[in-house]
Amino acid sequence: MANKKSLLGNWKVLLWIIFVLGSMSVIFFNGLTFGSEFSGGTLFQLQLAEPASNDQLSEIKLIVEKRLNPTGIKDVVVSSTGQSIVLAQVAETDPVEVSNLQSLLLKQGRFESFINGGKIFDGSQIVQVVENPQQGYGAIQTENGYQWTLPFLLNDEAAKQFTKSSFHQCTQTGFGEYDCAYTFFFIDRPINSIVVYPFSVQEKDEGKLSITSSLQIPPSITIDDILENANLNLVRANDNQLSEFDSNLLGNPPENVRNVMIPSSLNRELKERISNSTSLEIVEVNEMEDSAWLVSVSGLRDIISLTPGVANLDPFVEKVEDAVPFQFLVIQGTAPDAETAKQRLNDLRVLLKSGALPIPIISINKQTVSAELGERFLTNVWAMGLLALLVVAAIIFIRYRKIKLAVPVLAVGLSEVVMILGFAAVAKWNLDLASMAGILAAVGTGVDSQIIMTDEMLHGQDQEEESKDVLKRAKRAFFIVATSSATSIATMLPLVILGSGIGRLSGFALTTIVGVLMGVLISRPAYQQIIQHILTPEEELLE
Amino acid sequence: MVFPVVLAVIFLFIIFVFPKVTLGLDFVGGTRLVIDVGLLDGQSIKNVLSSELGLSDVKVSVVSSPFGTSTRIEYAEPKRLSDARQLFDQAVLEKNKNPDKAKDLLVQSLSILNKEESFGDVDSLLQETASVLNSETEKLADRVLSVLVSMFGLSPDASFTTERVTPSFGSSFLGNALQVAVVSIILLSLVIFISFREFIPSIAIIEAALFDILTAVALAALFGFSLTLSSVAALLMIIGYSVDTDILLTTRLLKRRDKTVYERANETLKTGFTVTASLIGAAGAMLLVSWMAQITTIFEISAIVLFGMLGDLASTWFTNAPVLLWYWEKKHGKVDS
Numbered sequence: 001m002a003n004k005k006s007l008l009g010n011w012k013v014l015l016w017i018i019f020v021l022g023s024m025s026v027i028f029f030n031g032l033t034f035g036s037e038f039s040g041g042t043l044f045q046l047q048l049a050e051p052a053s054n055d056q057l058s059e060i061k062l063i064v065e066k067r068l069n070p071t072g073i074k075d076v077v078v079s080s081t082g083q084s085i086v087l088a089q090v091a092e093t094d095p096v097e098v099s100n101l102q103s104l105l106l107k108q109g110r111f112e113s114f115i116n117g118g119k120i121f122d123g124s125q126i127v128q129v130v131e132n133p134q135q136g137y138g139a140i141q142t143e144n145g146y147q148w149t150l151p152f153l154l155n156d157e158a159a160k161q162f163t164k165s166s167f168h169q170c171t172q173t174g175f176g177e178y179d180c181a182y183t184f185f186f187i188d189r190p191i192n193s194i195v196v197y198p199f200s201v202q203e204k205d206e207g208k209l210s211i212t213s214s215l216q217i218p219p220s221i222t223i224d225d226i227l228e229n230a231n232l233n234l235v236r237a238n239d240n241q242l243s244e245f246d247s248n249l250l251g252n253p254p255e256n257v258r259n260v261m262i263p264s265s266l267n268r269e270l271k272e273r274i275s276n277s278t279s280l281e282i283v284e285v286n287e288m289e290d291s292a293w294l295v296s297v298s299g300l301r302d303i304i305s306l307t308p309g310v311a312n313l314d315p316f317v318e319k320v321e322d323a324v325p326f327q328f329l330v331i332q333g334t335a336p337d338a339e340t341a342k343q344r345l346n347d348l349r350v351l352l353k354s355g356a357l358p359i360p361i362i363s364i365n366k367q368t369v370s371a372e373l374g375e376r377f378l379t380n381v382w383a384m385g386l387l388a389l390l391v392v393a394a395i396i397f398i399r400y401r402k403i404k405l406a407v408p409v410l411a412v413g414l415s416e417v418v419m420i421l422g423f424a425a426v427a428k429w430n431l432d433l434a435s436m437a438g439i440l441a442a443v444g445t446g447v448d449s450q451i452i453m454t455d456e457m458l459h460g461q462d463q464e465e466e467s468k469d470v471l472k473r474a475k476r477a478f479f480i481v482a483t484s485s486a487t488s489i490a491t492m493l494p495l496v497i498l499g500s501g502i503g504r505l506s507g508f509a510l511t512t513i514v515g516v517l518m519g520v521l522i523s524r525p526a527y528q529q530i531i532q533h534i535l536t537p538e539e540e541l542l543e
Numbered sequence: 544m545v546f547p548v549v550l551a552v553i554f555l556f557i558i559f560v561f562p563k564v565t566l567g568l569d570f571v572g573g574t575r576l577v578i579d580v581g582l583l584d585g586q587s588i589k590n591v592l593s594s595e596l597g598l599s600d601v602k603v604s605v606v607s608s609p610f611g612t613s614t615r616i617e618y619a620e621p622k623r624l625s626d627a628r629q630l631f632d633q634a635v636l637e638k639n640k641n642p643d644k645a646k647d648l649l650v651q652s653l654s655i656l657n658k659e660e661s662f663g664d665v666d667s668l669l670q671e672t673a674s675v676l677n678s679e680t681e682k683l684a685d686r687v688l689s690v691l692v693s694m695f696g697l698s699p700d701a702s703f704t705t706e707r708v709t710p711s712f713g714s715s716f717l718g719n720a721l722q723v724a725v726v727s728i729i730l731l732s733l734v735i736f737i738s739f740r741e742f743i744p745s746i747a748i749i750e751a752a753l754f755d756i757l758t759a760v761a762l763a764a765l766f767g768f769s770l771t772l773s774s775v776a777a778l779l780m781i782i783g784y785s786v787d788t789d790i791l792l793t794t795r796l797l798k799r800r801d802k803t804v805y806e807r808a809n810e811t812l813k814t815g816f817t818v819t820a821s822l823i824g825a826a827g828a829m830l831l832v833s834w835m836a837q838i839t840t841i842f843e844i845s846a847i848v849l850f851g852m853l854g855d856l857a858s859t860w861f862t863n864a865p866v867l868l869w870y871w872e873k874k875h876g877k878v879d880s
Contacts, residue, residue: 047712049635049669095688095705099681106674108667360670362635363709364677373579373702380836387832388825395824399817433840434776440844441780444825448787448818455814476794483738483790488783490734494726495779499719508776512783 007533016526019518020415023422030425035432036089038378040371042098044088046105048359051083056358062346063355064088067104070187070301077430081506086361089430093370102364109187109355114229115165115306116181123354125158127327131349136330139341144334146341150348151330159325163312167320170311178308182221184229185302185351193283194253195232195297196262196274198240205292213290215302223294230298233257240270242277250278259283263293301351304331381436388440389413392447400458404534409450412527416446419518420511434508441508442515445488449481449519450527456480457531474528485520489513547862551754554761564760567769570717572710573600573619574684577839578691579702581605581612588616591694596686597621608835618687624679625710627655631672632711638665645669652676680707720775728753731782739793747866748789751858755785758854759847768843777844781851784822788815788859796867804871808864815859823852 007013036043052060061078064086069076077089088105092098111123130151131137139148154162169181202223209217227234233254235246242250250260259281260274266284275282287293294300308314312323331348335341369377389410397406420439424431456477495509558564568575585603592601600619605612620628630652637645642665649668653659658675684707691697708716731752735745756778763774795811796804829845 045712047709047715049638095685099685102681103674103678106670106677108670360666360673362631362669362673363711365706365708365712367704367706369704370702373704376836377838380832380838381841384829384832384836384838384841387828391824391828392821395817395821399813399820433838434773437773437776437780437841437844440825440829440841441776441783444780444822444848445783445787447821447825448784451818451821452787452791452814455817476798479738479798480790480794483734483794484783484787486734486738487731487786487790490730491727491779491782494723494730498726499723505720505772505776509779512780 007529010526010529012525013529016415016522019422019522020418023419023425026422026425027418030428032421032425033428033430034374034378035430035435036091036367036374037369037433038374038381038431039091040093040369040374041089041091042093042101042366042368044090044102044105045365045367046086046088046361047363047365048084048086049362050359052359053083057083057086059350060086060357060359063350063357064105066347066350066355067107067109068101070296079430093368095368098366098368102366105364106361108357110189111352111354112186112189114184114186114231115169117228117231118165120162120165120183121154121158123352123356125155126352127153127155129153129349129352137345139335139338139345141338142334145336146338147332147334148341148345149330149332150345150352151328152352154327154329156325156327159327162310162329163323163325164320166306166311167323168311168313169306170308170313172313176314178311178313180306180308180311182218182225183304183306184226184300185304186230186299187301187351187355188299189230190232190261190297190299192256192258193233194235194249194257194260194278194280196235196237196260196266197227197232197294197297198237198263198266198270201263201265201287201293204287205294208290208292211290212292212295215295215300217295218303218305221303223292226294226298226300230294230300232298235260235274237270237274240267240273242270242273247277250274250280253278253280261285261297263287263297302348307332377433381433385417385436385440385443389443389447396451396454400454405454405531408527408530408534409447409454412450412523412530413443413446416443416515416519416523419522420515423514423518424511429507429511432504432507434504435511438508438511439515441512442519445484445512445516446519446523449484449524452480452484453477453524453528454531457528457535470532474532477528481520481524485516488516492516547754547857550857551757554757557761557764558757562764562767564764565769566717567771567774568617568706568708568713569772570713570720570770571619572708572713573617574680574687575704575706576616576687577704577837578614578616578697579611580695580697581607581614585614588614588691588694591690592616592618592687595690596683597623598683598687606837608837610835610837613837616687616691620680620683620710623655624676624683627652627672627679628676628710630655631669631676634665634669634672635711638669680709716772720772724775724778727779727782731786735786738790739797741797743870744793744797744867747863747870748786748793751789751855751863752782752785754858754862755781755851755854758857759851762850762853763847766846768846771843773840773843774847777847778851780844780848781855784819784848784852785855785858788818788855789863791815791818792859792863793867796871804868804875808868812860812864816856819852819855819859823849826852 057080061080065076065078068088068090075091078086080086090101092101113120130153136149136151139146170178173179205223233249235249237246257280260278261283262271262274264284264286285297310326310329317323333344335344393406393410396409397403417439420442429435456473492509492512496506496513499506499509585605588603589601592598598618598621602617604615606615630648634645634648637648645665646668649672652672653675656675656679732749735748739745759778759781791814792811795807799807826845826849829841830849833841833845
């Protein structure tokens with residue numbers, strides 16, 4: 001038993017044990033994230049027309065996320081690989097929904113801003129959204145939090161319109177205090193649709209306004225304010241009945257109208273009535289617990305208050321003719337912390353740019369795996385890995401006829417899997433099939449090396465002086481193992497550095513490299529100690 | 544020495560002449576739909592999809608394994624769509640150099656799709672064309688699904704996977720993969736040369752790795768696999784495994800001094816066989832499970848690794864070993880075995 005003590009006292013073995021235990025706890029506490037192949041869902045791979053700079057890439061990622069997840073409630077993960085591929089993973093698998101999402105990805109939004117029911121300007125009239133901190137863009141710390149500022153530039157026409165529509169749109173409520181009108185920002189207001197908005201749904205919406213999570217709605221804003229500014233082709237369907245006006249609108253829609261949007265909760269009777277009275281396509285828009293239906297259907301994205309300054313009240317200008325058109329406008333606000341301020345700035349910046357991408361997306365690849373199938377995949381991959389290791393152990397047993405040689409190979413192989421997974425948990429990797437393949441590849445090289453090391457140690461036993469030298473044998477074994485690891489890394493490295501265009505594969509290569517490094521630095525030195533320990537008594541017997 | 548050369552020639556013939564290796568979905572683009580139901584009648588699916596929807600290059604295969612049956616349908620875009628896409632791809636290339644030409648190409652592309660151009664700069668036109676192309680592709684996919692549903696009474700909640708790669712993506716994958724492969728082989732050679740610092744043994748190791756890849760690709764072609772991104776991963780794995788046995792052999796033969804070189808070679812043969820057998824065993828186990836569970840990616844990887852390891856038996860023991868023995872004798876004079 002003295003041997004056992006010496007094995008545990010060996011620092012190489014100890015290091016290995018620490019790494020394995022550490023990996024296990026990291027996996028336990030951090031958990032592993034699995035790609036859509038295992039969790040079910042859809043992975044979009046977006047190809048950009050040309051390579052993007054890092055700044056552009058983060059902008060694109062932000063916009064892609066907004067396009068897929070305008071209300072911020074879905075589970076969307078956006079990442080990039082290389083400079084011209086952006087990956088977006090969503091939990092959606094329904095073909096129709098996936099195809100909707102896909103068209104959203106390719107569509108540039110239409111930004112419009114309204115006040116008192118009249119349009120002030122739209123996305124095409126914004127000359128520039130200023131992103132230079134020297135011109136005021138950014139957030140600064142103030143006494144009670146952060147103040148953020150987003151400047152933008154309007155063209156002549158829009159500036160005139162803005163000055164006219166906002167002129168004196170504030171009422172003084174006290175000395176230097178004003179109550180100002182709000183501007184409403186929309187993306188893709190449904191101008192080509194008839195919107196069915198029954199009073200029953202409106203009632204529910206009134207209650208939801210204050211809890212709508214996708215945007216902050218000032219307390220004084222009512223549903224009627226939103227309706228006034230959204231300027232929709234409305235069908236109110238009072239008491240489940242279509243009024244004459246409603247039927248007329250549905251039956252003889254304006255020329256530009258292409259579809260009818262209805263709340264998903266609409267009862268069947270009314271749905272039938274609507275579909276009977278129109279030849280237009282009916283589109284159901286989902287109702288959500290924490291968001292007013294009107295907000296999602298109208299595309300309302302933000303509500304911003306005017307300031308006495310832009311309303312020409314402070315300083316006071318008496319006549320609208322004398323007001324100088326404001327071309328350079330700023331939106332300002334406060335946030336409790338830097339993170340929220342930054343978020344708010346980003347949201348508005350993307351909004352004002354109509355969610356336009358700095359570099360267009362030219363094509364989309366996608367892969368959808370249903371959740372059930374994904375789960376089954378995962379179980380099978382584990383089973384497969386285990387079986388493969390067992391087969392290797394069996395072959396080693398057949399070759400050397402020693403069960404105690406097969407066990408360490410199995411244990412060390414498993415430990416390498418655990419260590420790679422531990423690394424993945426720390427680095428928050430998205431484990432997909434390719435990275436699973438990488439784990440298998442790394443364990444494969446590990447098994448190769450272990451057999452070579454075992455053999456090297458075994459052979460020395462019954463041989464001449466030179467190779468009896470344990471150190472020399474170990475050195476030679478190490479040379480083989482090191483060279484083989486170095487070649488593995490050398491073959492995989494180009495894939496990590498240059499292969500970003502083939503996203504999935506660089507994940508494979510990275511996993512393999514991590515695995516090989518874990519092997520050569522941690523588990524193989526330990527293995528050598530273990531195997532030496534196992535073989536030593538026999539060597540003594542032989543002598 | 545003659546044996547591997549003959550094999551190599553045969554493999555090259557298989558790869559480039561007959562039956563020829565084919566590039567898979569990842570590289571040529573197309574749509575793959577795997578439904579967890581055995582639709583059984585592959586031929587009629589094929590007929591319907593090509594006649595009614597004008598799809599070119601429809602491949603249908605039914606895979607049965609103990610865990611169930613699934614139907615795999617692959618199709619490429621109809622000509623109209625791929626023509627439009629080609630113009631679009633050209634426009635992307637021309638966009639910065641020659642915006643006017645790019646615009647022209649985009650307008651042509653849109654007219655193939657029966658859409659009138661709207662006015663705007665190249666970028667917005669590009670975006671619009673991309674969007675139209677996308678919606679046409681989606682419409683097609685919807686029609687394929689609805690044909691399948693109506694013809695075969697599929698339940699809408701059948702488990703499925705779909706995968707779509709656009710051709711331009713595919714060709715850029717291929718370009719990138721080839722570039723990576725060349726750099727990989729150069730780096731690998733550097734590592735080997737630095738480790739052994741002898742020309743002939745190093746060349747022999749690299750040659751063996753290339754031979755293994757050749758074997759894997761040839762056998763893949765022979766068994767009707769097409770090359771995908773997973774195959775590239777598998778080929779890189781093969782390089783790693785292939786050099787293991789060769790490094791072992793070279794080290795034992797050239798760096799050890801005990802026994803005769805032939806004894807050392809024989810001993811190494813045993814070790815090398817154990818190594819390769821383990822890998823073949825592991826790949827075989829994975830092949831079996833992934834076939835049963837129908838996990839295509841792993842199935843392809845394990846099959847190709849298996850092929851490569853078979854090649855490794857030949858390359859290590861019929862090429863590398865004789866070369867090394869010859870080299871040793873040349874250096875140290877003939878030794879009696």
